[in-house]
Amino acid sequence: MTDIFVSDYDKQFKEILTGFDMNGFCETWVENQQWQLDFEIEKTEANPFEFDLLDYESSVFFLGQEFVVKQLSHEAQGNRIFKKVTAPHISYTMQDGYQYNTRTGTLSAMDCLKHIFSGQLGAMGFTYEFIDKNKVVEKVEQENFGNGNYLKLIQEVLEDYKLVMLADNKHLTFMPREDYGQVTENEIRYQYNTDQVSFDIDTLSMKTQIKGFGKKKEDDTYYFPPRTYTSPESSKWGIRIQDPVSDERYTIVGNMDRRLRLDLQDYPATTGSINLKLPYECDKGDYVRFIYEPMGLNYDIQIVGYKQYPFSAGKAPEITLSNNKKTIVNIMAQLAKAIKKKGAM
Structure with a gap:
């Protein structure tokens, strides 16, 4: 034990x-x-x-x-x-430090991380690495990046560059969402290996095409023509247009193309909370097969959260699965507010 x-x-x-x-x-x-x-x-x-x-x-x-x-x-x-x-986790103590300096310009994710860690964060014992084995993360136009606590700035980097952070004590690893998580042979089947399941399946937000507009020059022309991404799923569902992306930080075509691919919700947005009957080996970001026969759904879905009870043989983990690309509420920011409020009492 x-x-x-x-x-x-x-x-x-x-x-x-x-x-x-x-x-x-x-x-x-x-x-x-x-x-x-x-x-x-x-x-x-x-x-x-x-x-x-x-x-x-x-x-x-x-x-x-x-x-x-x-x-x-x-x-x-x-x-x-x-x-x-x-x-x-100890990694969230980074919110106790602050980077007062700012940077403006076309910055890579590594540029932003170097700026964050150039302050007190390194002195606080934090180290980091950035893994982009397929070179998919490109630069983003930043304006006054900085002037915030380290946790807030890290969260901005995760959102702007579509990254995931994994912490090993104070060593932080950043990687693109595309490289995150392992595809497993595990299967979640409704009424098979669960005794309680709640799934929210949303096809209202399912779209197959999206357009992106980047930054304009002083002569009112774009750095690059508006980009359109059409998902392969359009062959099944037809053309369903998602609200366009309009972001003046983008001056590079490849950067906008990746943003469109990641933002487009081209399959049913699924979020599920499951109480399993038996112990279940799960790791951060694992993909499991989700089978829901009543709707004919059968596809991989990612573990984005869990509650595990490691000392209770009778309690299987509660797993949160999601393929929804929408941004979710930042729990740690709320926790920090609650702690601050509690300390002021």
């Missing part, structure tokens, strides 16, 4: 954590947004020192990853004392 360790803020002590509710211990991950631990622990005769080590800003180590306690509540039931803990 995997051990969990707790360390005080100054890292003077590090002890195995015992006495926590094993059935309720939960690891939650949401792509580009959230990675945290939630659990409850009771103070016993066997764990008084570890229990006291577990405090605001102390660290919890799970599967080699460090999580920092940001939310902590104390409860008592008679003579029994409990703590409820929420500990986001």
Whole structure:
């Protein structure tokens, strides 16, 4: 069984954590947004020192990853004392630093990352790598990029360049969405390996063609003619036109072409929440086969979030699947606001 360790803020002590509710211990991950631990622990005769080590800003180590306690509540039931803990991954502490300087111009993703890491972020112990094996990520026109906390700036890079970030403690790996996740042979079949499933299948937003307009020159002509991308799915569904992209940051044709391919929702937007009957091996970004016979749907869909209960043999993970290209709400930004609000009380 995997051990969990707790360390005080100054890292003077590090002890195995015992006495926590094993059935309720939960690891939650949401792509580009959230990675945290939630659990409850009771103070016993066997764990008084570890229990006291577990405090605001102390660290919890799970599967080699460090999580920092940001939310902590104390409860008592008679003579029994409990703590409820929420500990986001150490990578989200980048929001404690700020890049005051800005850059303007046609910048690559690496240019932006270098600008972010040229500030205090490197001194905070963060390192990074950018992997673009197929050379699909091109430059984007940026205006006053900077003047924000590091987490906010990283989120801008993820959105502008259509990237995914994977964290290994304070080492951050950035890659294009196209290179992210492994296609597996796992299968999610409605009423087969699930006892509870909720799917939102939206064909209203399914389109097969999109046009993009880039930046204009001073003489009111475009740097490149408007681009049109037509999906191969148009042979099945016909021409369905999505609202155009109009973005003056784009001066390079290839950059706009990639944006159109990624933005076009050319298959039914599907988001599903599944409670599985049995333990299920899932990893961040894995593709699984989604089969929904009532609608004749059978295609690969990506794991974009999960809740796992690693210490409970009877609890299979809850998985969120999605092929929806729409931007989703930033949970970590909301968490940061909640922490700030709570601290002001």
